[in-house]
Ligand SMILES: Nc1ncnc2c1ncn2[C@@H]1O[C@H](COP(=O)(O)OP(=O)(O)O)[C@@H](O)[C@H]1O
């Protein structure tokens with residue numbers, strides 16, 4: 468280890484907080500996702516700083532940052548890249564914005580399904596294949612996608628298969644009264660402050676390595692799987708969470724433990740991440756939806772009803 472990795476995390480948080488007021492939950496989920504080598508989906512109403520928080524985070528962690536503002540006329544090649552043929556018969560690969568250390572995929576649900584699929588495939592495989600030739604994405608490479616929570620004209624909701632590829636999903640809420648006052652009061656600074664890169668890709672790779680060494684006891688894994696299975700078996704659930712949800716919860720919990728200065732995961736880590744790891748990977752049955760049941764309700768109920776394995780309770 469070349470540096471104090473805890474200080475890297477603090478530096479990133481401080482830098483992001485130069486611009487973004489509050490939003491502690493999203494800042495934390497961005498770090499957890501980065502440390503787990505995952506991708507983050509941020510949903511929320513317009514004007515709730517989705518783009519701002521993703522952009523500032525990307526700038527703070529350094530490396531190469533790219534942004535795609537999705538529109539319905541965007542083609543897969545606009546994401547992945549293409550071959551340019553030269554007059555002498557040779558060809559050159561022009562890489563698309565997906566070849567970045569951080570890609571901000573803004574308003575993802577405005578892209579057509581084909582273009583969404585091209586992005587999601589690249590995210591999942593860390594590579595892009597064009598005309599039979601495979602190109603590796605750089606390390607680290609993280610996608611932060613933003614979108615509006617509702618459909619509406621000109622949007623194409625992600626399929627469950629696609630949203631399953633996001634490690635976590637964050638909800639960008641309206642700010643509390645106090646924060647909103649701070650935002651308007653400091654808007655001139657917010658709009659002009661320079662965000663510096665406070666780390667570099669090598670340190671991120673070391674962070675990711677360190678997080679893999681965090682201990683998850685068999686009892687904690689038992690708790691994770693019990694939670695996910697309870698959601699899957701809930702009678703109101705139409706499309707249940709796959710083992711990807713359990714894997715996400717396992718990985719993200721390790722990162723949260725690291726962030727909080729522990730080298731082992733506790734049930735509270737799992738509880739805290741259960742909603743962000745599950746909500747975007749499931750749907751309630753239409754008849755349950757009609758009665759007002761949402762994935763959120765189901766997740767809350769399962770959290771309340773699933774006991775923490777006995778041995779773990781004693782050590783808490
Ligand atoms: N919590 C916040 N901290 C700093 N600026 C904020 C915050 N919430 C909203 N803003 C400001 O509101 C405006 C809209 O933010 P933006 O990131 O474009 O929202 P979105 O992408 O969710 O539509 C920006 O000027 C941004 O600086």
Ligand SMILES: [Mg+2]
Nearest residue numbers: 517518573613
């Ligand atoms: Mg935006």
